[in-house]
Amino acid sequence: MKNILDVRFPEELNSQNLVRVNCPICRENGQSHYSMKINDINLGLQYCDRDDLWWVSPRPNKDFYSALYTKYFYNSPCPNQFGYANYEEDGERRSQKAIKNIEDFVPFVSDLAKESLLEIGCATGELLIEAAKFGWKELCGVEIDPKCCETCRDKKINIYEGFFEDINFNNKKFKSIFADNVFEHVLNPDLFMEKCSSLQDEGDFLIYRLPETEQPGPRLKLVDHTYHYTRKSIKRIFEKYNYAVKEILYTGTYTSDDGENRIINMTVIGVKNGNN
Numbered sequence: 001m002k003n004i005l006d007v008r009f010p011e012e013l014n015s016q017n018l019v020r021v022n023c024p025i026c027r028e029n030g031q032s033h034y035s036m037k038i039n040d041i042n043l044g045l046q047y048c049d050r051d052d053l054w055w056v057s058p059r060p061n062k063d064f065y066s067a068l069y070t071k072y073f074y075n076s077p078c079p080n081q082f083g084y085a086n087y088e089e090d091g092e093r094r095s096q097k098a099i100k101n102i103e104d105f106v107p108f109v110s111d112l113a114k115e116s117l118l119e120i121g122c123a124t125g126e127l128l129i130e131a132a133k134f135g136w137k138e139l140c141g142v143e144i145d146p147k148c149c150e151t152c153r154d155k156k157i158n159i160y161e162g163f164f165e166d167i168n169f170n171n172k173k174f175k176s177i178f179a180d181n182v183f184e185h186v187l188n189p190d191l192f193m194e195k196c197s198s199l200q201d202e203g204d205f206l207i208y209r210l211p212e213t214e215q216p217g218p219r220l221k222l223v224d225h226t227y228h229y230t231r232k233s234i235k236r237i238f239e240k241y242n243y244a245v246k247e248i249l250y251t252g253t254y255t256s257d258d259g260e261n262r263i264i265n266m267t268v269i270g271v272k273n274g275n276n
Contacts, residue, residue, distance in 0.1 A: 001032065001033075001034065001035045002034055002035070003034070003035045003036065003037065004034045004035070004036060004045070004219060004222065005036035005037060005038070005043075005081060005222045005223070006036075006037045007037070007038055007077075007078050007081055007082075007223060008038070008039050008040075008077075009038065009039060009068060009072065009077070009082075009223075011039075011064060011067045011068060011071075012039075013038060013039045013041050013060055013064055014041065015041060015042075017060055017061045017063070017064060018041070018043070018058040018059065018060060018061070019057075019058060019059055019060070019061050020057050020058045021055065021057045021059070022057075023046075023048040023050075023051055023053055023055070024053075024055075024188075024189045024190055024227075024237065025048070025050075025051040025053060025233065025236050025237055025240060026048060026050050026051055028048060028050070029046075030046025030047050030048045030053075030054075030055065030057065031046065031047050031048075031049070032044050032045075032046060033045055033046070033047050033054075033216075033217060034217065036056070036222055038060065038223065041060075042058075043056055043057075043058055043059055043060075044056070044057055044058060045217065045218075045222070047217065048233075051232065051233045051236055052230045052232040052233045053227065053228070053229060053230065053233035054213055054217050054218060054227070054228035055226060055227045055228065056222070056225075056226050056227075059226060062187055065187065065224075066144075066163075068082065068083075068223070068224070069083075069144055069145065069224075070144065070145060070146065073145060073224075074086075074145065074147070074148075078223070079257075080220055080221070080256050080257060080261075081220065081221060081222050081223045081224075082221065082223035082224045083224060094123060094124070094126045094127075095126045095130075097126075097180075098126040098127035098129075098130045099130050100251075100252075101127060101178075101180055101209060101251070101267070102127065102130055102131060102134050104209075104249055104251050104267050105178075105207050105249075105267055105269055106134055108246055108247050108269045109176065109205050109207075109269070110203075110205075111135075112175060112203070113175045113176045113204070113205045114134075114135045114136045114137060114175070114176070115137055115138065115175045116136070116137065116138040116139075116173075116174045116175045116176065117131050117136045117138070117139050117140075117174065117175070117176040117177075117178060118140055118141070118142065118174040118176070118177045118178070118199065119131075119139075119140075119141045119142070119177075119178050119179070119180075120141075120142045120164045120177065120178070120179040120182050121142065121143060121144075121164075121179055121180065121181070121182035121185075122141030122142060122143050122148075122152065122157075122159070123143060123145070123148050124148050124151040124152060124155075125141060125151070125152045125155050125157040125159070127178070127180065128140075128141050128157055129155065129157075136176070139157070139158065140157070140158035140159065140160065141157060141158070141159050141160070142159070142160045142161075142162070142164045142167060143159060143160075143161060144161070144162060144163055146161065149161040164192065164195060165188065165191050165192055165195050169199060172199065173199055173200060173201060173204075174199050174200060174204065175200075175204050175205065176204065176205045176207065177196055177199065177200065177204075177205070177206050177207065178207045178208075178209075179207070179208050179209070179210075180208075180209040181209060181210060181211075181265075182208070182210070183208045183210050183227075183229075184210045184211055184221075184225040184226070184227055184228065184229065185224050185225060185226060186226065186227065187226055189227060189237060193237065193238075193240070193241040194241065196241070197241050197242065197243075197272070200272050201272065202272055202273065202274040203271060203272060204271070204272045205269065205270065205271060205272075206238070206243055206269075206270040206271075206272065207267065207268065207269050207270070208234070208267070208268045208270075209251055209265060209266070209267045209268075210229060210234070210265065210266065210268070211225065211228065211229070211263045211264065211265055211266075212229070212230060212231060212250075212264045212265065212266040213228040213229060213230050214264065218263075219256075219261040220254070220256055220261050220262070220263050221263065231248050231266065234248075234266075234268050235248070235268075238268065238270045242272060242273045243270035243271065243272055243273065244270060244271050244272075244273055245268060245269070245270050246269045246270065246271050247267075247268075247269045248266050248267070248268050248269075249266060249267045249269075250264070250265075250266060251265045251266060251267045252264075252265045253265065
């Protein structure tokens with residue numbers, strides 16, 4: 001089996017810390033297509049042809065990923081496969097990217113959607129600041145990186161610190177939820193989608209920007225992207241949680257430093273249906 005990743009991080013990882021998972025849509029085992037290595041521990045890349053979805057299994061557990069995100073996500077030793085190389089440089093880039101993201105999806109949302117916006121994985125809050133200029137009223141974000149949360153607080157942004165799935169929102173609801181390059185990192189898509197659904201009512205908008213995986217499977221961000229979606233698979237998981245996909249847009253391409261690989265990005269705009 002072809003190995004497509006061999007990287008090291010200064011965090012302990014052993015075979016006892018690995019987790020095996022099935023396809024989150026059909027619950028079936030995937031087909032093993034590629035092998036990967038982190039700290040000399042063998043991982044796998046699975047594929048479900050029924051749902052057109054790739055994912056990492058076996059993979060490290062949540063404790064390992066938590067350590068990587070809080071320590072190395074914004075100063076990554078291998079940014080093509082995990083996180084960002086430089087926090088400050090990428091912070092400047094995110095300011096322009098935030099405006100572009102809003103311009104992409106704002107034509108597809110209702111005026112009522114601008115009553116409230118929750119951004120999951122808001123980093124230092126650039127999109128939330130720009131969203132106010134586009135007419136959004138109540139704004140708040142979720143972020144796991146402590147330094148980013150501190151920066152958000154300095155900007156007077158309402159911020160929840162921690163993993164989205166673990167946060168208690170005290171029965172609060174949001175007309176719009178947005179996540180930019182987050183859902184592909186999620187360890188449990190079912191739990192994440194259930195949480196989103198619990199925070200929204202019929203007619204509310206769920207918007208994800210994430211990679212659109214090409215065949216024959218992913219080659220970049222293999223450490224932090226635990227799932228690699230296509231248009232078919234992301235539509236199926238939205239529908240599984242009672243969201244109608246209103247639009248899927250092409251929203252940019254990232255090319256690796258060596259120019260040999262790329263990630264195509266898509267923005268998925270979903271509207272919550274009424275209860276079945």
